[in-house]
Amino acid sequence: MKNYKIINGVILSFRDDALVTEKKTLYIREGKISFSPFTDSEQYETVDAGHMLVMPGLINMHTHAYMTMMRNYADDVPFQEWLFNRVMPVEDNLPVEAAYWTSMLGFLEMITTGTTCFVDMHMYHRQSALAAKEAGIRAYIGRGLVGEDLFGDGYSRYKQALEEMEEFRSDTMDFILSPHAIYTCSEKLLGQTAEAAREKGMLKQIHLSESVTEVEDCLKNHGKTPVAYLYDMGFLDEKTILAHCVQMRENDMELIRESGASVVTNVASNAKLGNGIAPLCQMKDLGINVCIGTDGAASNNTLNMFREMGLLSLMHKAYARDCLAIPSDYIVKAAVLHASRALKNPAIGNIEEGSAADLVFVDLNAPSLFPNNNIVSSLCYSANGSEVDSVMINGTFVMRKHELLTIDRERVYYEIGKIVNNHL
Amino acid sequence: MKNYKIINGVILSFRDDALVTEKKTLYIREGKISFSPFTDSEQYETVDAGHMLVMPGLINMHTHAYMTMMRNYADDVPFQEWLFNRVMPVEDNLPVEAAYWTSMLGFLEMITTGTTCFVDMHMYHRQSALAAKEAGIRAYIGRGLVGEDLFGDGYSRYKQALEEMEEFRSDTMDFILSPHAIYTCSEKLLGQTAEAAREKGMLKQIHLSESVTEVEDCLKNHGKTPVAYLYDMGFLDEKTILAHCVQMRENDMELIRESGASVVTNVASNAKLGNGIAPLCQMKDLGINVCIGTDGAASNNTLNMFREMGLLSLMHKAYARDCLAIPSDYIVKAAVLHASRALKNPAIGNIEEGSAADLVFVDLNAPSLFPNNNIVSSLCYSANGSEVDSVMINGTFVMRKHELLTIDRERVYYEIGKIVNNHL
Numbered sequence: 001m002k003n004y005k006i007i008n009g010v011i012l013s014f015r016d017d018a019l020v021t022e023k024k025t026l027y028i029r030e031g032k033i034s035f036s037p038f039t040d041s042e043q044y045e046t047v048d049a050g051h052m053l054v055m056p057g058l059i060n061m062h063t064h065a066y067m068t069m070m071r072n073y074a075d076d077v078p079f080q081e082w083l084f085n086r087v088m089p090v091e092d093n094l095p096v097e098a099a100y101w102t103s104m105l106g107f108l109e110m111i112t113t114g115t116t117c118f119v120d121m122h123m124y125h126r127q128s129a130l131a132a133k134e135a136g137i138r139a140y141i142g143r144g145l146v147g148e149d150l151f152g153d154g155y156s157r158y159k160q161a162l163e164e165m166e167e168f169r170s171d172t173m174d175f176i177l178s179p180h181a182i183y184t185c186s187e188k189l190l191g192q193t194a195e196a197a198r199e200k201g202m203l204k205q206i207h208l209s210e211s212v213t214e215v216e217d218c219l220k221n222h223g224k225t226p227v228a229y230l231y232d233m234g235f236l237d238e239k240t241i242l243a244h245c246v247q248m249r250e251n252d253m254e255l256i257r258e259s260g261a262s263v264v265t266n267v268a269s270n271a272k273l274g275n276g277i278a279p280l281c282q283m284k285d286l287g288i289n290v291c292i293g294t295d296g297a298a299s300n301n302t303l304n305m306f307r308e309m310g311l312l313s314l315m316h317k318a319y320a321r322d323c324l325a326i327p328s329d330y331i332v333k334a335a336v337l338h339a340s341r342a343l344k345n346p347a348i349g350n351i352e353e354g355s356a357a358d359l360v361f362v363d364l365n366a367p368s369l370f371p372n373n374n375i376v377s378s379l380c381y382s383a384n385g386s387e388v389d390s391v392m393i394n395g396t397f398v399m400r401k402h403e404l405l406t407i408d409r410e411r412v413y414y415e416i417g418k419i420v421n422n423h424l
Numbered sequence: 425m426k427n428y429k430i431i432n433g434v435i436l437s438f439r440d441d442a443l444v445t446e447k448k449t450l451y452i453r454e455g456k457i458s459f460s461p462f463t464d465s466e467q468y469e470t471v472d473a474g475h476m477l478v479m480p481g482l483i484n485m486h487t488h489a490y491m492t493m494m495r496n497y498a499d500d501v502p503f504q505e506w507l508f509n510r511v512m513p514v515e516d517n518l519p520v521e522a523a524y525w526t527s528m529l530g531f532l533e534m535i536t537t538g539t540t541c542f543v544d545m546h547m548y549h550r551q552s553a554l555a556a557k558e559a560g561i562r563a564y565i566g567r568g569l570v571g572e573d574l575f576g577d578g579y580s581r582y583k584q585a586l587e588e589m590e591e592f593r594s595d596t597m598d599f600i601l602s603p604h605a606i607y608t609c610s611e612k613l614l615g616q617t618a619e620a621a622r623e624k625g626m627l628k629q630i631h632l633s634e635s636v637t638e639v640e641d642c643l644k645n646h647g648k649t650p651v652a653y654l655y656d657m658g659f660l661d662e663k664t665i666l667a668h669c670v671q672m673r674e675n676d677m678e679l680i681r682e683s684g685a686s687v688v689t690n691v692a693s694n695a696k697l698g699n700g701i702a703p704l705c706q707m708k709d710l711g712i713n714v715c716i717g718t719d720g721a722a723s724n725n726t727l728n729m730f731r732e733m734g735l736l737s738l739m740h741k742a743y744a745r746d747c748l749a750i751p752s753d754y755i756v757k758a759a760v761l762h763a764s765r766a767l768k769n770p771a772i773g774n775i776e777e778g779s780a781a782d783l784v785f786v787d788l789n790a791p792s793l794f795p796n797n798n799i800v801s802s803l804c805y806s807a808n809g810s811e812v813d814s815v816m817i818n819g820t821f822v823m824r825k826h827e828l829l830t831i832d833r834e835r836v837y838y839e840i841g842k843i844v845n846n847h848l
Contacts, residue, residue, distance in 0.1 A: 064453060071806060072798040076751045109791040271738040272805065274747030301805040302792050307734070314695040315739060323698030327500045347783060367533040368726050371844045374496040381696065381725040386810030413794060420795045 001395060004028040004357075009049030010364070010375065013056070014337045019329050019376050026054065026351070026359075031171075031395025032092025033355045051365045052389060053375055056350055057358035058305040059140075059339035062205070062243040062264040062293025062350075064287060065106035065131075066099040066122050069416050070298035079211050079273040087298055091123055094423055099124030100131050101415040106303055107135040108407050113304040113385035116358040116393045117219055117339070117348060119205065119241065119264075119293070121178045125160045129168040136398045136406045137390035138358060140343060141168075142178030142205060146185055150192035154185075159198075160370065174343075176241070177204040182226050183214055187233065194235045203239045203343065206230075206263075210244035211275050236261045242271040242340055243293060245280050246270050246278045253279070253286055262289040262342035265334075267312045268302075269295035280316050281325050291339045306385035307336055313380050330382035361390035425819060427466060428452040428781075430737075433473025434788070434799065437480070437775040438761045443753050448479065450775070455595075455819025457779045475789045476813060477799055481540025481782035482729040483763035486629070486667040486688040486717025489530035489555075490523040490546050493840050494722035500684050503635050503697040511722055515547055518847055523548030524555050529561040529779040530727055532831050537728040537809035540782040540817045541763070541772060543629065543665065543688075543717070545602045549584045553592040559842055560784060560822045560830045564767060565592075566602030566629060570609055575614035578609075596818050598767075601628040601664070607638055611657065618659045627663045627713055627767065629688075630654075633676065634668035635699050651676035656781050660685045665766055667717060670694050670702045676741075677703070677710055686713040686766035689758075691736045692726075693719035707750050712748075715763045716755075730809035733759055737804050752804035778836050785814035 006026040013020050027034040029042070038044050067087070074086035100120065110118060110198045117138035122128045125143070132139040143161035146407055147154030165175040179185045179193045190206075197204040209226045228250070230236050236259035243264045245256070256263060265278045283290050292312060294303045309331045316326040340349025347356045362379070364370070366387035369378045391399040398406045430450040437444050451458040453466070462468050469650070491511070498510035523546070534542060541562035546552040549567070556563040566584035571578030589599040599732050601624075603609040603617045613629075621628040633639055633650045642650045652674070660683035667688045669680070673829045680687060686749025689702045707714050716736060718727045733755045740750040771780045788794070790811035793802045815823040 069795055070797070071793075071795065072801040075798055075801040075805065076748055078747050082747075105791075105794070112791050265744070268738055268805075271742035272739060272747060274745055274749075276745040277742045297806075301802065304792060304808060307731075307808055310731070311738060312734060314692055314735060315742060317698060318691070318695035318701045319743065320740060321586070321698055321700040323502050323506075323696060324500055326699075365837065367529075367536050367833075368728060369495075370529070370590060371493055371495065372841050373494070373844070373848065374499060377496040377499040378725065381499065381692075382721075384726070384731060384808040384810060386808060411789075413789065416795050420797070424795065 001030055001385055003030070003038065003044035004047050005038065005044050005416040006047045006049050006054060009052045009054040009361070011054050011351055012375070014333065019404055021375050028357045028395050031342060031357055033351055033353065033357050035353055046181060049361055051363065053362040053364055055360050055362060056336045057292070057360050057391065057393065058114050059349065060110060060115045060118040060294055060303065060305055060334050061241065061291035061339050061342065062266055062295055063106070063118050063120055063303060064122060064296035065103040065118065065120050065128055066124055067102070067296030068106035068109065068303065069102040070424070071301045073298060075301070079275055080213060082273060082299065090423060096124045096127060098419045098423065099127035101412060101419060103128040103131040104135060104412050105322050105416050106297065107131060107137050108379055108404065108409060108412060109303045111135065111137060111404065111407070112155040112388060113306060113393050114360040114362070114391060115303070115305050116360065119176060121180070121205065126164055126167070129164050129173065132173060133168060134406065136393050138172045138393055140174050140176045140203065141254065142176040145177070145179045145189065145193060145352060147189055148186040151190050154189050154214060175202065177202050179204070179206050181207040181214070182218060182229060190230070190235055191233055197239065197260065203241060205241040205243060208242045208245055209247045213249055215247045225249045225252050227255050231255040231259060240345060244270065244278070248277050248279050253282055253288065257286045257288050262291055262338070264291045264293040265312065266293045266295040267315055268308060269299040271315070273299055277315060277319055280312070283321055284326065284330065288336050289335050291342050292335045303387040305335055306379070306383045309380050328377045331380045332376055357392055357395040359392040360388055363387045363389045425454055427454070427462065427468035428471050429462065430471045430473050430478060433476045433478040433785070435478050436774055436799070438757065443756060445799050452781045452819050455781055457775055457781050459777055464696055468556055473785060475787065477786040477788055479784050479786060480760045480773055481784050481815065481817065482538050482731055482759050483533060483715070483773065484542040484718055484727065485665065485715035485766065486690055486719055487530070487544055487727060488546060488547055489527040489542065491526070491545050491720030491722040492530035492533065493844055494848070495725045496722040497722060499725070503699055504637060506697060506723065512752065514847060520548045521553060522843045522847065523551035525836060525843060526554040528559060528831060528836050529550040529840050530615065530721065531555060531561050532828065532836060533727045534831060535559070535561060535815050535823050535828065535831070536812060537730060538784040538812040538815060539727065539729050540784065540815060543600065545604070545629065550588055550591070551671055553588050554599065556597060557592060558830065560820055561819055562596045562772065564600045564627065569601070569603045569613065569617060572610040574613050574620065585815055597803050600624065601626050602719050603628070603630050605631040605638070606642060606653060614654070614659055614806050615657055621663065629665040629666060629667060632666045632669055633671045636671055639673060640673045649673045649676050651679050652769050655679040655683060663768060668694065668702070670699050672703050677706055677712065681710045681712050683690045684745050686715055686762070688715045689736065690716040690717045690719040692732060692760070693723040694737070697723055701739060701743055704736070707832035708750065708754065713762050713765055714758050715766050716759045723828040728809040729759055730803070730807045733804050734796050752801045755804045756800055781816055781819040783816040784812055787811045787813045
């Protein structure tokens with residue numbers, strides 16, 4: 001593994017929950033960040049990060065990489081129509097192998113826009129994990145689980161999830177139990193999943209309170225909100241990641257806070273599918289650990305975390321009619337630091353001695369960022385993702401001066417072209 | 425002037441108010457678009473637009489280019505504080521010449537993200553016009569007017585406006601009378617401006633109903649809303665462009681519609697300054713001609729129209745909790761076709777026989793747009809502006825394969841660096 005000395009960059013890090021930007025030299029030794037210079041016996045390459053911001057990689061906390069080929073495929077339709085009549089029929093007919101290429105297409109977009117780690121819920125055994133491994137992107141991968149009984153009708157998916165973990169778990173890949181939603185999983189299966197997660201010390205994620213329909217059906221069927229339903233069955237804990245949480249009712253947010261679960265907000269997807277706006281200001285005030293996700297490209301329609309960050313801040317400022325609602329430093333922390341907390345992985349999400357070297361080099365001379373009057377602010381309000389010049393994951397460059405080093409774009413496009421022609 | 429034959433591109437145009445995308449060859453003859461092939465005696469260069477969308481240039485209908493150096497300079501502060509305590513003191517101390525470079529910085533960002541025409545309200549005599557002329561960008565420029573009497577205390581600014589028009593009016597530059605706002609201009613000055621506009625056949629623009637404070641003060645001082653106040657004095661007509669219109673009360677929107685005035689919505693700026701969300705869905709339903717602007721970089725903080733387009737659609741979908749609110753084709757029309765209508769300039773805003781060749785070449789192979797399942801939709805939901813490969817204005821390339829041809833970026837940055845050091 002190559003070592004790097006990164007000079008002349010402005011380094012963005014978090015210190016006691018505050019953002020700090022400072023000129024500093026980084027030493028990347030065996031894939032980890034250090035501030036101790038190399039000794040004479042150590043080999044390294046010097047990287048000039050002049051006019052670059054070097055920041056911890058963005059962490060996309062909720063996506064479905066395999067959906068990337070469905071970008072702009074089913075736009076301007078309601079959520080139920082989108083999911084059941086447009087997306088699911090495609091999924092049902094997609095050959096498993098296609099998921100490798102469509103995931104790779106997603107990683108291509110993620111890497112070019114500064115995402116170094118993502119949390120995925122997928123449908124196709126092994127393909128997303130295989131593609132992530134080859135792309136060199138850090139991944140938390142979960143096979144979507146559905147059904148009545150984890151050890152009955154849900155067993156084949158659960159078995160695949162465990163097999164994937166067995167085969168692919170590595171320094172840059174971990175696995176997450178992923179019951180799809182309360183309306184596709186029985187109470188029994190949810191309980192079994194929670195138990196399995198605790199036994200195996202695994203994280204778990206679920207789509208929750210995404211639409212009004214989901215909440216109203218739950219109130220009708222269980223006499224309580226989706227959050228209360230999960231809380232009462234003991235599903236929620238500190239290793240639980242709740243995607244969406246748009247339609248919060250009663251004391252839902254208090255229950256989430258009390259449980260220690262993290263929330264992933266997906267503002268573009270929720271807006272685009274007509275599901276509304278999550279109450280982010282209240283979640284922030286309550287101290288809930290809120291992270292940011294793009295959701296899949298079929299409902300966003302980009303995996304660009306910078307777009308998501310700007311949108312999130314502006315959307316809530318507009319909605320609250322308050323220019324101070326959700327300031328830019330909160331957004332940057334949510335996109336990085338809160339994510340590492342939700343993942344219980346302090347080795348990522350910061351630039352400090354011993355951190356994994358997941359680094360994004362942002363060109364401060366890009367027309368969108370110049371002049372650099374306030375760098376943190378510009379990441380939220382000015383950046384569009386194209387300012388990302390280079391990306392390092394776990395100490396290895398996966399993009400350098402805009403050149404992708406682990407993904408063959410032409411080949412990916414060729415394969416995606418064939419799949420789109422045959423299946424969309 | 426060079427002629428061009430543009431082959432292999434997908435051409436986006438408007439036909440009877442509908443968007444059409446089709447493979448077609450364009451002939452750019454003397455700066456104008458034609459579909460008639462060149463004769464043997466005509467000289468031309470062939471441009472291969474393979475895997476490109478060729479679309480009419482975006483029109484940024486409300487901005488202040490001279491503010492670009494203040495990008496991220498005064499973030500997360502309320503509107504009144506932002507305007508009176510942060511922005512105005514800088515303006516008061518800025519040397520006139522600085523406005524040339526800071527405008528040029530704005531044009532640099534506009535061009536790289538596909539804007540070929542903008543409507544400006546500025547503060548500094550001749551500098552924005554001079555810079556626009558040299559950048560080769562199409563411009564509608566207005567000197568901000570304030571005061572009690574257009575021919576008294578307001579006269580020096582008015583005189584400058586007319587002098588600028590005299591000096592710079594050309595094929596690609598026109599002028600627009602620009603009283604700043606109802607709270608900085610007296611009723612007399614507003615009336616005189618309206619009369620002057622009619623006499624001279626000029627367009628006029630004004631900031632209107634941007635903040636709650638403006639509306640409440642107007643109700644107190646004049647007993648009517650800002651819109652009603654302008655309507656009653658005969659200020660509103662088809663050649664009037666109203667920037668913002670966020671705080672619509674009573675029958676404001678009906679009055680605007682009746683007058684035939686156009687509205688420019690500035691969703692990012694309104695959100696960021698805590699002014700709220702304009703009632704775009706109602707304006708659309710009423711048939712008001714709505715256009716899109718970025719406002720200045722100090723309140724946005726980018727001049728990227730693609731960012732604005734995506735934000736506009738998603739913001740209103742979220743706010744209305746309706747996935748069909750403000751669909752993508754409406755957004756693209758607002759950014760181009762509605763703008764040409766507001767400007768009473770049918771020669772721009774479309775690709776048809778005889779149109780001015782203001783063209784943007786969008787790379788359909790950009791990672792954010794691939795696969796191209798729905799091109800129009802992707803302009804709104806997926807594009808971030810970095811997909812713009814080349815830009816032609818009035819038949820001349822100002823950017824080609826990402827290389828700026830009329831602006832020396834290094835020089836602009838050097839000059840801006842000096843100004844920022846001395847004045848921010």
